[in-house]
Amino acid sequence: xxxxxxxxxxxxxxxxxxxxxxxxxxxxxxxxxxxxxxxxxxxxxxxxxxxxxxxxxxxxxxxxxxxxxxxxxxxxxxxxxxxxxxxxxxxxxxxxxxxxxxxxxxxxxxxxxxxxxxxxxxxxxxxxxxxxxxxxxxxxxxxxxxxxxxxxxxxxxxxxxxxxxxxxxxxxxxxxxxxxxxxxxxxxxxxxxxxxxxxxxxxxxxxxxxxxxxxxxxxxxxxxxxxxxxxxxxxxxxxxxxxxxxxxxxxxxxxxxxxxxxxxxxxxxxxxxxxxxxxxxxxxxxxxxxxxxxxxxxxxxxxxxxxxxxxxxxxxxxxxxxxxxxxxxxxxxxxxxxxxxxxxxxxxxxxxxxxxxxxxxxxxxxxxxxxxxxxxxxxxxxxxxxxxxxxxxxxxxxxxxxxxxxxxxxxxxxxxxxxxxxxxxxxxxxxxxxxxxxxxxxxxxxxxxxxxxxxxxxxxxxxxxxxxxxxxxxxxxxxxxxxxxxxxxxxxxxxxx
Amino acid sequence: xxxxxxxxxxxxxxxxxxxxxxxxxxxxxxxxxxxxxxxxxxxxxxxxxxxxxxxxxxxxxxxxxxxxxxxxxxxxxxxxxxxxxxxxxxxxxxxxxxxxxxxxxxxxxxxxxxxxxxxxxxxxxxxxxxxxxxxxxxxxxxxxxxxxxxxxxxxxxxxxxxxxxxxxxxxxxxxxxxxxxxxxxxxxxxxxxxxxxxxxxxxxxxxxxxxxxxxxxxxxxxxxxxxxxxxxxxxxxxxxxxxxxxxxxxxxxxxxxxxxxxxxxxxxxxxxxxxxxxxxxxxxxxxxxxxxxxxxxxxxxxxxxxxxxxxxxxxxxxxxxxxxxxxxxxxxxxxxxxxxxxxxxxxxxxxxxxxxxxxxxxxxxxxxxxxxxxxxxxxxxxxxxxxxxxxxxxxxxxxxxxxxx
Numbered sequence: 001x002x003x004x005x006x007x008x009x010x011x012x013x014x015x016x017x018x019x020x021x022x023x024x025x026x027x028x029x030x031x032x033x034x035x036x037x038x039x040x041x042x043x044x045x046x047x048x049x050x051x052x053x054x055x056x057x058x059x060x061x062x063x064x065x066x067x068x069x070x071x072x073x074x075x076x077x078x079x080x081x082x083x084x085x086x087x088x089x090x091x092x093x094x095x096x097x098x099x100x101x102x103x104x105x106x107x108x109x110x111x112x113x114x115x116x117x118x119x120x121x122x123x124x125x126x127x128x129x130x131x132x133x134x135x136x137x138x139x140x141x142x143x144x145x146x147x148x149x150x151x152x153x154x155x156x157x158x159x160x161x162x163x164x165x166x167x168x169x170x171x172x173x174x175x176x177x178x179x180x181x182x183x184x185x186x187x188x189x190x191x192x193x194x195x196x197x198x199x200x201x202x203x204x205x206x207x208x209x210x211x212x213x214x215x216x217x218x219x220x221x222x223x224x225x226x227x228x229x230x231x232x233x234x235x236x237x238x239x240x241x242x243x244x245x246x247x248x249x250x251x252x253x254x255x256x257x258x259x260x261x262x263x264x265x266x267x268x269x270x271x272x273x274x275x276x277x278x279x280x281x282x283x284x285x286x287x288x289x290x291x292x293x294x295x296x297x298x299x300x301x302x303x304x305x306x307x308x309x310x311x312x313x314x315x316x317x318x319x320x321x322x323x324x325x326x327x328x329x330x331x332x333x334x335x336x337x338x339x340x341x342x343x344x345x346x347x348x349x350x351x352x353x354x355x356x357x358x359x360x361x362x363x364x365x366x367x368x369x370x371x372x373x374x375x376x377x378x379x380x381x382x383x384x385x386x387x388x389x390x391x392x393x394x395x396x397x398x399x400x401x402x403x404x405x406x407x408x409x410x411x412x413x414x415x416x417x418x419x420x421x422x423x424x425x426x427x428x429x430x431x432x433x434x435x436x437x438x439x440x441x442x443x444x445x446x447x448x449x450x451x452x453x454x455x456x457x458x459x460x461x462x463x464x465x466x467x468x469x470x471x472x473x474x475x476x477x478x479x480x481x482x483x484x485x486x487x488x489x490x491x492x493x494x495x496x497x
Numbered sequence: 498x499x500x501x502x503x504x505x506x507x508x509x510x511x512x513x514x515x516x517x518x519x520x521x522x523x524x525x526x527x528x529x530x531x532x533x534x535x536x537x538x539x540x541x542x543x544x545x546x547x548x549x550x551x552x553x554x555x556x557x558x559x560x561x562x563x564x565x566x567x568x569x570x571x572x573x574x575x576x577x578x579x580x581x582x583x584x585x586x587x588x589x590x591x592x593x594x595x596x597x598x599x600x601x602x603x604x605x606x607x608x609x610x611x612x613x614x615x616x617x618x619x620x621x622x623x624x625x626x627x628x629x630x631x632x633x634x635x636x637x638x639x640x641x642x643x644x645x646x647x648x649x650x651x652x653x654x655x656x657x658x659x660x661x662x663x664x665x666x667x668x669x670x671x672x673x674x675x676x677x678x679x680x681x682x683x684x685x686x687x688x689x690x691x692x693x694x695x696x697x698x699x700x701x702x703x704x705x706x707x708x709x710x711x712x713x714x715x716x717x718x719x720x721x722x723x724x725x726x727x728x729x730x731x732x733x734x735x736x737x738x739x740x741x742x743x744x745x746x747x748x749x750x751x752x753x754x755x756x757x758x759x760x761x762x763x764x765x766x767x768x769x770x771x772x773x774x775x776x777x778x779x780x781x782x783x784x785x786x787x788x789x790x791x792x793x794x795x796x797x798x799x800x801x802x803x804x805x806x807x808x809x810x811x812x813x814x815x816x817x818x819x820x821x822x823x824x825x826x827x828x829x830x831x832x833x834x835x836x837x838x839x840x841x842x843x844x845x846x847x848x849x850x851x852x853x854x855x856x857x858x859x860x861x862x863x864x865x866x867x868x869x870x871x872x873x874x875x876x877x878x879x880x881x882x883x884x885x886x887x888x889x890x891x892x893x894x895x896x897x898x899x900x901x902x
Contacts (some may be wrong), residue, residue: 038688150758192762196812207810224810228762235612241627247611260545341739368707369623375692385776406671415538415757418614428692429654430699438673470688471681485679491690 007031007368009463014496015330015362016132018384019451019461034362037131038355042138042167045131047121052114054164054277055263059155060114062265064107071100073485109158116161119411120397127218127386127393134170137358139379141166142327142412145181145237147190149412157186157486158412163168174322174352175313182309183278184234185262191233191417196226198258199285225286230254232417238312240321252290256297256305289373289462313352319344323357325422330361331372332425339366340404373497375424378407380496381436385488386462390448403442431492440488447484454483465492518521523781529793530828530869531743532751533783534635534657535736537776539759541800543820543852546586546842547600547770547834551579554842558806562766562814564896571770576600580834585773588781596832599894601861603819603836605854607888609847611816613760616801621791622856623882632883636660638866639751641876649743650735658753658779663695665703665749667738708769732756736779740786741796751870754779759800760773763811780825792827795895799858800825805850806841819852822861830868830896835861855889864891 011030012019027033050061065123129135145166147158157434165184169177188194197204204224235241259281263274280302290297290304295311297304312318323343327335340362343357347420350356361367376384382403386393393400404410408427414420449457458466458474470490477483487493548564549555550573556563564583566575573581574590580602582590592598607625608616615627623634631655640662647664649655658664680701687697722746732754739752756775761768776798784791803820819839824831839845839853849855860880866872866881867890878886 015705153837192811195763196645197810224760224812226809227815231612235614241612241615245678254589263567405672406669408668416613419653424692425659429666430703432670433687433697434700434704435671437675437680438671441675441679442671442673462766470686473686476682478678482676485676486682489683491687494693 001048002323005464006370009367009465010372011496012132013384013462013465015136015355015374016288017126017129017136018132018387018496019463020128020387020390021452021457021460022284023387024463031362034106035359036135037133038171038358038362040131041171042134043131044121044125044163044167044368047125048163049162051117051121051160054157054160055274056159057114058185058263058277059268059273061108061362062263062268063154065244065265066269067103067107067458069098071103071297080253084141109196114156115159116397118399118400121380122159122162123386123397123400124393126383127390132387136164137170137354138162140326141170141177143429144325144421145187146414147186148414148416150415154186157184157189161186169354171355171358172353173313174347174354177354178237178309178313179306181237182229182305183260185341187229188260188262188278191227191229193257194227194228194261195257196254196260197224197284198226198255200288201258201286203281204286206286214311215329225254225258227250227251227254228261230257230460233257234312236418238321239315239317243293243315243317243321249292249303253292255286256290256292256308259283259302309437314348316344316348319347323347326361327367328355329369329374329422330368336366338362343490373495375427376494376496377420377422377427378404378409378432379411379420381407381494382441383445383492385439388457388487389443389446389484391443391446392448403439407430407439407442436494437489440485443488444481444485447481451480454463454487455478457484458487461487462465462492465497467492504827528871529612529790530871531787531790531794531826531872532749532865533736533739533743533794534751534753535776535779535796535797535798536617536620536655536657536753536755537759537798537800538613538755538757539761539800540613540616540804540816541759541820542761542769542814543602543803543815544763544766546583547576547602548573548581548583548601548823549579549838549841550581551577551842552838554840554845556842556866560808561812562808575833579838580813583773584767585770586777588777588784589823589825592780593832597825597827597829598831599824599829599835601822601891603822603839604822604856604858604861605819606858607817607885609854611802611818613816618656620799620801623859623862624884625772629884633657633749634862635753636662636664637881638870639664639697639711641872641880642870645751646749646848647751647753648739649753650665650739651753651755655753655755656745663782665699667735667742669738671717671789680781680894715795720750732775733778733782737782737786740783744787761804761813762809762815763813765813794826795828795865796825797822797865798825801851803854806846806852808852817851818847819854822858824861824865824894828893828895833893835891835894856891857885859885859888860891861894863888864894868895894895 005483008024008027009029011027011034012023037475044065113288126135142162147154147161149155149158161184163178166177169180231250234245234250234253239245261279262277263279268276282301285301292308297307325341327340327343343360346356346360381402401411409420426429451460454477455471455475470492474486479484504647532619545558545562545564550565564573564581566573566581571584573584574586575581576593589598604614606619608627610616618627619625621633622630624630625711635657635658637646639645640660647658647662649658649664651666651668684701688694718812734753739754742748743752745748759772787794799822800820802817804814809815831886837855839855841852843851863877863882865873865876872881
């Protein structure tokens with residue numbers, strides 16, 4: 001095994017999250033170091049321990065909605081609750097609105113506190129973890145299954161989805177991760193499945209009868225199919241857009257997913273506590289056989305949709321789609337086809353076992369070519385800076401969130417189910433580079449090892465990728481702080497090489 | 498210590514001579530034309546933004562979402578006997594009355610597959626296939642106009658503006674000052690990085706242009722983002738910033754602004770009221786900020802697809818086909834509704850669900866680019882919109898607004 005300095009740097013800075021001081025020196029066999037992380041799996045129980053789970057967040061949201069409803073009591077126009085929706089603010093006059101705002105304030109503050117605590121834990125872990133390759137994979141899959149919190153209903157749930165559906169499966173089978181994601185309340189709310197009702201289901205029929213009696217289409221009533229999750233699960237999560245499926249496949253798959261839902265706020269009323277954040281509603285489920293991509297799936301309630309996901313996870317198109325994305329993430333924007341094919345083969349031969357795919361990636365010579373590199377995304381830049389500087393975040397997670405937003409990659413907010421782009425061309429431009437220089441200035445004042453010898457510090461972070469000119473510029477810096485700013489702002493630091 | 502500005506003003510480093518908006522822009526041709534492309538990501542509902550209230554099928558198919566100029570609450574702005582504008586389009590309705598606004602109904606990119614990402618790719622790459630080009634049509638347009646500069650108001654370069662011609666991006670700056678000595682020493686390092694040299698040189702030059710970072714759009718953006726102005730959202734801020742750059746004599750002539758949050762699968766009515774108000778405020782903010790250049794400006798507002806004609810089970814609409822686009826500006830021959838209306842009766846819908854698309858977006862783009870920006874038709878066919886021969890340039894879009902102004 002080649003354990004050259006470049007391979008060690010690649011393992012730590014390209015496969016991992018960027019070097020912590022001393023990390024490069026600890027790695028002797030870069031491939032073994034990465035494989036050991038795959039064997040160990042995701043880290044994090046120690047930082048996430050105190051955070052609510054999804055069911056807790058749903059309960060919090062239910063209490064907020066109940067408080068809001070109390071304000072509407074005596075209002076005959078009040079509507080039945082629609083899962084995931086914001087009931088229209090009614091109330092009369094500004095006094096009422098101000099009162100409602102006051103009543104909701106504790107919930108809003110709790111939500112804000114939770115969001116900050118989630119972010120603090122996530123970046124604390126990224127900054128300190130000793131399994132940075134697996135942590136990068138967690139972030140990769142979280143972006144693959146993007147839930148964008150600009151959709152309010154999903155706002156509190158994107159972070160717990162990563163903890164509950166991604167982390168436990170990050171070195172396990174993709175089929176299991178897929179099922180965990182598609183049954184997670186974050187995804188069900190984000191892609192509108194909680195509102196999707198089979199037209200021929202008991203609920204769908206009841207609504208249709210009621211509407212027919214009224215003789216008009218009414219809006220805002222449960223009772224229709226929503227294709228959003230079905231479409232994105234095919235296009236983005238599994239087989240990919242070129243896999244040859246049709247509109248009919250999207251509709252059929254969406255019908256199979258009807259009934260996949262979450263507990264209603266009333267299930268939390270009077271101190272009741274639902275057992276699970278996922279609920280299968282038989283009465284909203286479209287009965288009958290489904291045909292998706294040439295395969296027929298027997299009726300069977302929840303099991304039907306589950307069987308389709310199992311089928312999709314094992315498609316060669318899925319193997320290829322996922323392998324290409326992984327290779328693009330870890331090797332280069334345009335990875336060698338031989339590498340992608342080998343990873344895809346491994347995925348299928350090992351029944352969607354992701355650990356096998358990662359091991360194949362690590363074993364492949366194409367992954368270690370000298371020209372393999374990626375431009376750091378804003379999040380890569382921020383995390384690698386945090387790891388180098390070992391900044392104490394506990395007081396100010398807001399600063400990290402603000403920086404990510406300003407650099408163009410706000411946490412859990414890609415505004416699209418496709419997630420943030422993983423193509424270097426998307427991130428290289430003047431405005432972005434300028435903001436990194438500004439960020440480098442801000443970060444340089446917070447380096448924990450403030451008395452570190454700057455050149456030695458830079459070598460601990462960049463290894464042999466620290467070129468002579470950059471080393472010279474760091475040596476000549478007017479202060480330790482400016483030397484650190486030079487390190488974070490220099491071109492060599494902007495690449496995962 | 499020198500301030501950053503003093504240093505930059507005095508510095509003799511090479512990159513300082515690299516102006517970001519070279520003055521030769523169009524001085525040679527004598528044209529003052531400006532063009533802004535606004536992309537609304539998510540799929541704006543054409544039947545909500547430009548309700549065809551006079552179509553006999555409209556009321557029945559839209560039910561609770563139907564809008565009308567004669568509605569008691571929230572009447573739509575009447576345009577003619579068939580069409581109206583959404584009630585939130587107050588400013589656009591004024592522009593329409595002044596001949597400076599055109600809705601184009603039943604329009605769509607040439608891809609009708611209902612995927613956000615594929616459809617957006619087609620709107621942005623200017624071809625009929627999501628993977629039809631890796632570059633954007635607006636970048637290829639700029640490439641056909643030597644000396645022309647482009648600007649994307651986005652933290653990340655959008656596909657529309659990606660390509661062989663270097664286009665700037667802009668988003669509101671961080672508050673941190675940069676030590677001029679640090680900057681000076683970074684320059685040779687970046688100059689040696691083939692991939693990053695040019696963008697870094699532009700970043701430095703951009704800071705050298707004082708109107709950009711302090712009195713210019715940066716300040717404007719900061720003002721617009723103050724608490725209390727939050728309701729207007731990001732679009733007015735970004736459109737005002739674009740106008741700040743474009744209004745300058747040596748500013749970019751072609752710019753791009755994007756917005757999202759238009760994917761109304763549920764509770765559509767309330768979302769559309771808010772989002773169209775943002776777009777309307779954006780048009781107003783752009784007009785106010787761009788000043789006299791408004792007379793030579795055309796703004797195109799487009800989205801990747803329209804939505805289903807029927808309402809879904811959740812008070813919203815799903816991904817559809819034909820939708821609406823909008824043209825605004827002093828150089829628009831406005832005051833009429835463009836595009837052929839296919840009707841929304843049972844037999845008139847595309848696949849029994851969507852408004853048919855009768856106008857290919859590229860017909861509108863070509864109509865504007867040919868006359869307003871003077872791009873030769875041969876280049877439009879061969880370089881900007883290859884394979885678009887069937888999409889003839891739409892006429893009657895450009896002209897009288899300018900003479901009226």
